[in-house]
Amino acid sequence: MRIKKIHVQNYRSIVDSEEFEIDKNKTILVGPNEAGKTALLQAIQHLNPPSGVKPLSALRDYPRSRYSKITTGEVDPAETKVVEAEFELDDDERALLPEGMKDASYVLWRNLDNSTGHRLEGAPVRKSFADINKDLLRLAAHVDSQFTAAEGSSESKPSEKLNVITADWKTWDPILGEKAKVLLAWLDAVLPFVDEGNEKEEARYDSLKAAIGIGDARNSAVQALRKRVPVFVLFSNYFRVRPLIHLKQLAARIANSTLDEERFDYGNVCLLNLLGFTAAELSEMGTAPDPDPNNPEAMETYREKLDKRQYQLNAAEVSLTREIRSVWNPDESKGEAAKLRLRADGQYLKVTVEDDLGVEVELDQRSEGFQWLVSFFVVFFAEAEGDHKNAVLLLDEPGMSLHALKQREFRKTISRLAADNQTIYSTHSPFLVGPDELDLVRVVEMANRETGTKVHTSVTANDPAALLPLQEALGYDLAQSLFTQKQNLVLEGLTDYWYVDAVAALLRDSGDADLNEKIALVPSNTAGKVVYFATILHAQGFKVAALLDSDSAGDQAAKQDTLVHTLGNKGIMRTKDFLVSPVKSAEVEDMLRETLIDVAKSHCGWDVATVAAKQKDRPLVDIFESEIKGFSKYRLAKAFVRWSRDHTAKDLASDEREQWKKLIQAVNSALR
Incomplete structure (x- = not known):
C-alpha cells in the first residue's frame, strides 16, 4: 500500500495545503524557513502514528488565529479533517476486495478529535x-x-412482508448490516415467484441483490485494508547514541519508566534492540558467577552467553560499518577509516570508532556529522526490524x-x-x-499567515527563496558537468x-537505441x-552538439554565425529534422506527441486529444497553452518522467520510437 x-x-x-501527489518511493519537500514543512510532516504522521505519539489537540494543533471558532462551537473537532491520504493498493x-471493486483506491483521514474515517474511491x-x-416496490408487485397462497393458508403476500420489514425505515438509511x-x-x-420469462424483472432482481450487498462488501473491504495501512514514523530529530552506556543504570530507568528519551536513552534502547538484548540481560552478563566446583555447567552456560x-x-x-562507509567514503590515507566497534566491558557498553592505525576513540570524539550518521542507522535499523517495518518514513x-x-x-541511501x-x-x-x-520535489511556501502553508506539485512558487535549493542543485550539477x-x-x-534523458533510458533498456x-x-x-x-564548452576543447526547437527562437539561434562556426551544420540539430509527420514550429514535445496527449489526460486531467487530432500540424505546446488554463510545460514533463518509470519503449507510439532513434543516432554521430 503506497500513498x-x-x-x-x-x-x-x-x-x-491543497491536495498534492506523493511519489511511490520518495518525495522531497523544499521551501524557506517558516514555510510549514515541519508542520506538514507532523500532520501527516497523525494519519497512522506509532504508539507513544501525542494525539491531536484542538488547543495545541488547530490554527491559533482561528481557535475562537472552536470555543464558540462554530467548528466541531469531530467534523474537522486534519489529514487525508489516498493509497494505491498492491496485488x-x-x-481482499470483492469483484467490482478491484480497481478502487483506499482513502483514510483523521479528524481533529483523533477520530478516523475511511472509504473506497472508485468503487460502487x-x-x-x-x-x-x-x-x-416494482419487484414486490410483480411477485405478488x-x-x-396455499389453500387455507393465511400467508401474507410478498409486498405485505416487505412493508412490515421497511415500515420504520427512513429514506436516507444506508443499506447494510441487519x-x-x-x-x-x-x-x-x-425468487421462486419471479417469472423466468420476464427478463426485465429477472434483471431487476439481480440488480437489487447486487445493490443490497454493496454496503457490507465495502465495509468488509475497508476494515481489511485499514489493518494494512503503514505506520507513519517521523524522525524530526534523530536521537543520539551515547558512546558509553551504563547498562545497570539504563535497565533501572527502563524498569522505572524514567527514560530520558528527549536526549539519549531512546538511541541507546534502539542500539540494544538492534543487538537483540535488553539492558538487564547485558547487565547481568557483566557480572560473572562465582566458580562452583559442584556446578561446572553454570560457568559453561555463562561462557556461552558471553560468546x-x-x-x-x-x-x-x-552491518553498521558497511552502511556508514557507503555514505562516508572514508579516505584511509588521511586516517578517516570508519570501522564501528561495540565493546561490552562489565557494566558498560562502549561505542568506539577504529582509525587506520587500529586506535579506537569514543564516538563523541568524532565529528558531529559522523555521530549523526551512526545514530541514524542505529535508530532506523532498530525501528525497521520492529513495529515500523511496514512504515512510511517522514524525515x-x-x-x-x-x-x-x-x-x-x-541522498542515495534515502x-x-x-x-x-x-x-x-x-x-x-x-x-x-x-x-x-x-x-519528486514539492515546493512548500507560505505567502501570508491568512492563507497559510501551501504545497505546489509543479516547480513553482511566489517566493524565490522556496526554489533556491532547486536552483542551487541544478547550478552545481551543471557546473560539474560543464568541464568534466x-x-x-x-x-x-x-x-x-x-x-531526452527519459526517452534515452527507455530506448537503451529496450535495445532500440543507445x-x-x-x-x-x-x-x-x-x-x-x-x-x-x-x-564555452568548445573553447575547452570538448565536442559539442546542440538540439534546437524548430520555432522562431530556435531558428534565430541556429542562424547565429558564432554557433554555426563553432558546431558546424552537423552539430546543430533541429526537432523538425526527425519528425515522421511535419509539424510547423515543432518543439521537443512534438516528438512525443501521442504519448504526451495520453499522459496529460491520465496524469494531469488535461484532454486535448480532439483538438490535436484536427490540428496535426500545430505544435502540441501551442495547443495545450490555448486549451488548458494554467498549463505548465514543467508539470507535463514531470508527468512524462513519472510515466516513463512504469513503462517501456514499446509503450511509445511506433513513429515516436523511430523519431527518437534517428535523433539518438544523429547525436552519437555528431559527438563521435
Whole structure:
C-alpha cells in the first residue's frame, strides 16, 4: 500500500495545503524557513502514528488565529479533517476486495478529535433505502401477481412482508448490516415467484441483490485494508547514541519508566534492540558467577552467553560499518577509516570508532556529522526490524550536519531506503535534491499567515527563496558537468533535458537505441543561451552538439554565425529534422506527441486529444497553452518522467520510437 495523494488542513500553520501527489518511493519537500514543512510532516504522521505519539489537540494543533471558532462551537473537532491520504493498493491488497471493486483506491483521514474515517474511491457507492425503494416496490408487485397462497393458508403476500420489514425505515438509511440481511432474505424467499420469462424483472432482481450487498462488501473491504495501512514514523530529530552506556543504570530507568528519551536513552534502547538484548540481560552478563566446583555447567552456560553476546556485537558492527562507509567514503590515507566497534566491558557498553592505525576513540570524539550518521542507522535499523517495518518514513531535514558531498551520498541511501519504505523528507540543501529528481520535489511556501502553508506539485512558487535549493542543485550539477565531460549535447531548457534523458533510458533498456552514456546533457535555459554554452564548452576543447526547437527562437539561434562556426551544420540539430509527420514550429514535445496527449489526460486531467487530432500540424505546446488554463510545460514533463518509470519503449507510439532513434543516432554521430 503506497500513498498517492495527501491533503492537510486545519493544522497549526496549515489552513489548507491543497491536495498534492506523493511519489511511490520518495518525495522531497523544499521551501524557506517558516514555510510549514515541519508542520506538514507532523500532520501527516497523525494519519497512522506509532504508539507513544501525542494525539491531536484542538488547543495545541488547530490554527491559533482561528481557535475562537472552536470555543464558540462554530467548528466541531469531530467534523474537522486534519489529514487525508489516498493509497494505491498492491496485488495482495486488491485480492481482499470483492469483484467490482478491484480497481478502487483506499482513502483514510483523521479528524481533529483523533477520530478516523475511511472509504473506497472508485468503487460502487453504498446504497440508501431511497436508492432501491422503487425497484423493491416494482419487484414486490410483480411477485405478488405470481404469488398464490396455499389453500387455507393465511400467508401474507410478498409486498405485505416487505412493508412490515421497511415500515420504520427512513429514506436516507444506508443499506447494510441487519437491513441488508433481512432484504436479502426477502429476495431469496420471493425468487421462486419471479417469472423466468420476464427478463426485465429477472434483471431487476439481480440488480437489487447486487445493490443490497454493496454496503457490507465495502465495509468488509475497508476494515481489511485499514489493518494494512503503514505506520507513519517521523524522525524530526534523530536521537543520539551515547558512546558509553551504563547498562545497570539504563535497565533501572527502563524498569522505572524514567527514560530520558528527549536526549539519549531512546538511541541507546534502539542500539540494544538492534543487538537483540535488553539492558538487564547485558547487565547481568557483566557480572560473572562465582566458580562452583559442584556446578561446572553454570560457568559453561555463562561462557556461552558471553560468546553469543560477542557474536551479536560483531554482526552489528559489520552491518553498521558497511552502511556508514557507503555514505562516508572514508579516505584511509588521511586516517578517516570508519570501522564501528561495540565493546561490552562489565557494566558498560562502549561505542568506539577504529582509525587506520587500529586506535579506537569514543564516538563523541568524532565529528558531529559522523555521530549523526551512526545514530541514524542505529535508530532506523532498530525501528525497521520492529513495529515500523511496514512504515512510511517522514524525515525532517536529514543530514544537516553532514558535509555537502556526504549529503550527496546520503541522498542515495534515502533512495535505497525508500525502495522498501515510502519516504517523504524536507530539506534546504541542494545536495539532497538530485538533478534527475526534480519531478519528486514539492515546493512548500507560505505567502501570508491568512492563507497559510501551501504545497505546489509543479516547480513553482511566489517566493524565490522556496526554489533556491532547486536552483542551487541544478547550478552545481551543471557546473560539474560543464568541464568534466568531453562530449556534450546542449539543450534549450530543463524540460528538454528531462525528455531526452527519459526517452534515452527507455530506448537503451529496450535495445532500440543507445545514447552514448559519456555524453553530458546540458540545459541552457533558453534557445538564446545555447550559443554561450556551446562556445564555452568548445573553447575547452570538448565536442559539442546542440538540439534546437524548430520555432522562431530556435531558428534565430541556429542562424547565429558564432554557433554555426563553432558546431558546424552537423552539430546543430533541429526537432523538425526527425519528425515522421511535419509539424510547423515543432518543439521537443512534438516528438512525443501521442504519448504526451495520453499522459496529460491520465496524469494531469488535461484532454486535448480532439483538438490535436484536427490540428496535426500545430505544435502540441501551442495547443495545450490555448486549451488548458494554467498549463505548465514543467508539470507535463514531470508527468512524462513519472510515466516513463512504469513503462517501456514499446509503450511509445511506433513513429515516436523511430523519431527518437534517428535523433539518438544523429547525436552519437555528431559527438563521435
